[in-house]
Amino acid sequence: MPLQRMAKKTKTGSIILLALTQLNCTSTASIEGHCASVGYKFFHDITRAEQEFVKFSLEKKYDVLICASQGTHPPRLEFASLFASEGAYGVALLKKKLSKTTDDLTVRDISYALHEMQQLDTYDVAVDNELMAILELRIKEMKDEDWRETALRNLKRIRDKERNQA
Numbered sequence: 175m176p177l178q179r180m181a182k183k184t185k186t187g188s189i190i191l192l193a194l195t196q197l198n199c200t201s202t203a204s205i206e207g208h209c210a211s212v213g214y215k216f217f218h219d220i221t222r223a224e225q226e227f228v229k230f231s232l233e234k235k236y237d238v239l240i241c242a243s244q245g246t247h248p249p250r251l252e253f254a255s256l257f258a259s260e261g262a263y264g265v266a267l268l269k270k271k272l273s274k275t276t277d278d279l280t281v282r283d284i285s286y287a288l289h290e291m292q293q294l295d296t297y298d299v300a301v302d303n304e305l306m307a308i309l310e311l312r313i314k315e316m317k318d319e320d321w322r323e324t325a326l327r328n329l330k331r332i333r334d335k336e337r338n339q340a
Contacts, residue, residue, distance in 0.1 A: 209241040217246050227256050232267050235260070243283045254287045261296035265305065272308050278321045281312045285328040292332045299332050306332075 239257045242250035272284050291297040316322040
């Protein structure tokens with residue numbers, strides 16, 4: 175049943191239609207800028223995309239990271255690993271972005287990139303007290319319980335990897 179017809183038939187339908195509209199606008203607005211710098215077609219040839227990724231500026235790599243996770247279906251998580259290979263060079267940007275964002279999906283995606291850094295041993299995230307404090311705060315502030323749980327799993331994996339190395 176089309177959403178418009180459902181909305182006409184019930185008050186609940188109107189509420190659902192309004193919620194879906196708001197959700198779609200918020201989701202689209204949050205990734206539009208990131209995906210604009212590379213375009214969705216960038217992800218069609220993944221081998222070429224990975225080869226081009228290494229040539230990008232750090233800021234553009236961040237845009238690809240966010241777009242790959244939030245703007246493609248299924249999400250292209252391999253770009254988190256590629257970004258994680260930047261190590262300490264990429265951490266400063268992630269810390270800055272994490273400090274400024276209140277977007278649940280962005281916190282989730284940054285937590286995954288940081289987890290990848292820890293797993294790949296390109297940066298010891300667990301011992302960066304300032305970064306860990308920012309990450310913990312942003313995760314605590316997340317509104318969506320499912321995404322918060324995902325980010326908490328990433329945080330736990332960061333901590334577990336550090337403990338296993340000690």
